Amino acid sequence: MSNTHEQEVNGLTVEIERDLCIGSGNCESLAPEVFYIDTSNLAAFQDNIPDDMDRGRVMEACGLCPVDALRATDEDGEQLVP
Numbered sequence: 001m002s003n004t005h006e007q008e009v010n011g012l013t014v015e016i017e018r019d020l021c022i023g024s025g026n027c028e029s030l031a032p033e034v035f036y037i038d039t040s041n042l043a044a045f046q047d048n049i050p051d052d053m054d055r056g057r058v059m060e061a062c063g064l065c066p067v068d069a070l071r072a073t074d075e076d077g078e079q080l081v082p
């Protein structure tokens, strides 16, 4: 069963593929406004993500995932990361 969480972040569609996540915390370290590590030690989305969240930093955080569990797609459906 798929365990993907999806969230819009300032126009980006961000997905967490939780079956791949190893809880390294890289995403949370770089973009704590968007990601946190939940009680299952997996990345999850914060509840109150700022409307003006820096998209560049979100993409950078997605790119730091060691197992490519994070995907970012723009408004045109173009996959930006990974």
Ligand code: SF4
Pocket: 016, 020, 021, 022, 023, 024, 025, 026, 027, 028, 042, 043, 064, 065, 066, 067, 068, 069, 070
């Ligand atoms: S960087 Fe990737 S593996 Fe690490 S907590 Fe975030 S989603 Fe999980």
